[in-house]
Amino acid sequence: xxxxxxxxxxxxxxxxxxxxxxxxxxxxxxxxxxxxxxxxxxxxxxxxxxxxxxxxxxxxxxxxxxxxxxxxxxxxxxxxxxxxxxxxxxxxxxxxxxxxxxxxxxxxxxxxxxxxxxxxxxxxxxxxxxxxxxxxxxxxxxxxxxxxxxxxxxxxxxxxxxxxxxxxxxxxxxxxxxxxxxxxxxxxxxxxxxxxxxxxxxxxxxxxxxxxxxxxxxxxxxxxxxxxxxxxxxxxxxxxxxxxxxxxxxxxxxxxxxxxxxxxxxxx
Amino acid sequence: xxxxxxxxxxxxxxxxxxxxxxxxxxxxxxxxxxxxxxxxxxxxxxxxxxxxxxxxxxxxxxxxxxxxxxxxxxxxxxxxxxxxxxxxxxxxxxxxxxxxxxxxxxxxxxxxxxxxxxxxxxxxxxxxxxxxxxxxxxxxxxxxxxxxxxxxxxxxxxxxxxxxxxxxxxxxxxxxxxxxxxxxxxxxxxxxxxxxxxxxxxxxxxxxxxxxxxxxxxxxxxxxxxxxxxxxxxxxxxxxxxxxxxxxxxxxxxxxxxxxxxxxxxxx
Numbered sequence: 001x002x003x004x005x006x007x008x009x010x011x012x013x014x015x016x017x018x019x020x021x022x023x024x025x026x027x028x029x030x031x032x033x034x035x036x037x038x039x040x041x042x043x044x045x046x047x048x049x050x051x052x053x054x055x056x057x058x059x060x061x062x063x064x065x066x067x068x069x070x071x072x073x074x075x076x077x078x079x080x081x082x083x084x085x086x087x088x089x090x091x092x093x094x095x096x097x098x099x100x101x102x103x104x105x106x107x108x109x110x111x112x113x114x115x116x117x118x119x120x121x122x123x124x125x126x127x128x129x130x131x132x133x134x135x136x137x138x139x140x141x142x143x144x145x146x147x148x149x150x151x152x153x154x155x156x157x158x159x160x161x162x163x164x165x166x167x168x169x170x171x172x173x174x175x176x177x178x179x180x181x182x183x184x185x186x187x188x189x190x191x192x193x194x195x196x197x198x199x200x201x202x203x204x205x206x207x208x209x210x211x212x213x214x215x216x217x218x219x220x221x222x223x224x225x226x227x228x229x230x231x232x233x234x235x236x237x238x239x240x241x242x243x244x245x246x247x248x249x250x251x252x253x254x255x256x257x258x259x260x261x262x263x264x265x266x267x268x
Numbered sequence: 269x270x271x272x273x274x275x276x277x278x279x280x281x282x283x284x285x286x287x288x289x290x291x292x293x294x295x296x297x298x299x300x301x302x303x304x305x306x307x308x309x310x311x312x313x314x315x316x317x318x319x320x321x322x323x324x325x326x327x328x329x330x331x332x333x334x335x336x337x338x339x340x341x342x343x344x345x346x347x348x349x350x351x352x353x354x355x356x357x358x359x360x361x362x363x364x365x366x367x368x369x370x371x372x373x374x375x376x377x378x379x380x381x382x383x384x385x386x387x388x389x390x391x392x393x394x395x396x397x398x399x400x401x402x403x404x405x406x407x408x409x410x411x412x413x414x415x416x417x418x419x420x421x422x423x424x425x426x427x428x429x430x431x432x433x434x435x436x437x438x439x440x441x442x443x444x445x446x447x448x449x450x451x452x453x454x455x456x457x458x459x460x461x462x463x464x465x466x467x468x469x470x471x472x473x474x475x476x477x478x479x480x481x482x483x484x485x486x487x488x489x490x491x492x493x494x495x496x497x498x499x500x501x502x503x504x505x506x507x508x509x510x511x512x513x514x515x516x517x518x519x520x521x522x523x524x525x526x527x528x529x530x531x532x533x534x535x536x
Contacts, residue, residue: 135437153422160398171446171468175442175444
């Protein structure tokens with residue numbers, strides 16, 4: 001995963017003494033939102049970073065930056081990577097895709113340039129390799145710069161934990177969908193699975209709710225907003241209003257366990 | 269999730285000064301195996317624990333115990349919860365189920381008794397609520413004792429990270445299956461998904477491989493053994509031998525991204 005390894009100790013303290021003559025781009029998975037659920041490794045790298053970069057929408061604080069509030073070293077240099085404003089462009093248009101591709105190209109070049117002389121920590125909510133925005137940089141950086149990815153707990157793991165109920169037991173099947181799919185596809189997948197996670201709900205919530213109702217699963221569905229974070233809300237989806245769902249929310253249905261009482265490691 | 273909260277500071281040090289007059293059972297998710305991928309919270313709780321309990325097979329060191337090697341406080345009291353030997357019983361027999369149920373009942377009672385006067389940390393590989401053995405204790409403990417679950421990074425998250433390739437992009441569907449399923453069911457789910465994780469491979473590997481071949485996905489499948497741990501092996505499944513797969517291995521197929529270039533937070 002890592003093209004080269006420089007011991008963490010070299011980059012401790014900020015501004016660092018004995019700065020490396022060439023650095024890495026380190027993408028640190030932040031986990032679901034509670035800083036206590038960050039990995040020991042991500043925690044240490046973020047606290048000792050001299051340069052941090054993170055995505056955010058123009059004019060917003062940014063979720064990733066909010067998670068590390070109070071953790072950054074004095075003197076850290078921040079690089080907010082602000083998405084271009086594209087509200088006037090249809091998301092499936094070539095112009096929209098060009099604007100985003102240009103944005104990722106430009107930041108890949110800037111981060112690569114920074115990493116010539118020092119480490120840069122890129123903050124990424126959840127796990128960088130699970131529906132993460134970092135992958136658009138990753139494809140542009142790989143092979144051109146020393147690159148390291150620190151896994152993070154996925155947002156969905158944080159969310160099923162705050163319900164206090166296991167998501168999968170025994171031989172349950174778990175399916176992860178995005179709320180952006182057409183209703184017929186949502187229904188087909190919902191019918192085929194035991195446990196379910198729906199990412200990217202937001203404005204898609206009415207369609208997700210309808211698909212769950214049509215497959216007889218609405219009553220057992222949960223809506224988790226800001227899971228593990230301040231302002232967390234955990235409710236039954238049936239009790240939620242369609243117009244009351246931020247993008248940063250997950251819908252889930254727990255499995256019931258096909259063969260619950262088995263010793264770990266046993267096989268049929 | 270927690271019935272009552274006692275500050276961590278009360279239980280720091282072992283044997284503790286100022287021990288609480290009543291304790292909790294804390295299940296700490298250990299993550300995929302690398303101790304650096306444990307959460308900050310699990311790391312702290314494990315290092316300060318006076319009592320730790322963990323599942324293992326009779327005569328084995330136990331994977332959970334191995335992960336925390338070197339982390340436990342001097343004077344810690346260990347409670348290995350050894351699965352009953354049931355090799356003579358068919359796994360679907362009532363006698364097998366009774367033996368396991370009795371085992372979980374007995375440990376639920378012993379842990380509850382311990383927690384009358386002190387905290388007990390139960391070690392659980394991966395995330396406790398994702399195919400975890402802890403849930404058999406959880407159902408028996410909930411409502412009877414102060415209980416807390418600390419989420420862990422799932423084993424599959426560690427495994428897809430060590431391949432260095434994103435598991436899901438854009439609007440990919442991810443399906444998690446167990447290798448214990450009949451081949452026809454494996455095939456049906458494999459056909460319907462973009463990205464795939466197969467848990468509980470081991471002796472089921474030939475069936476999993478056959479189902480992947482029949483759905484045209486064998487060439488893009490990976491086998492990860494002991495992901496993020498010493499002795500880690502990451503190979504193409506097509507190159508693996510059927511008789512060369514421990515239970516502690518995961519098969520995965522990466523998604524390709526249905527709409528890769530989108531700004532995070534955008535919706536159609």
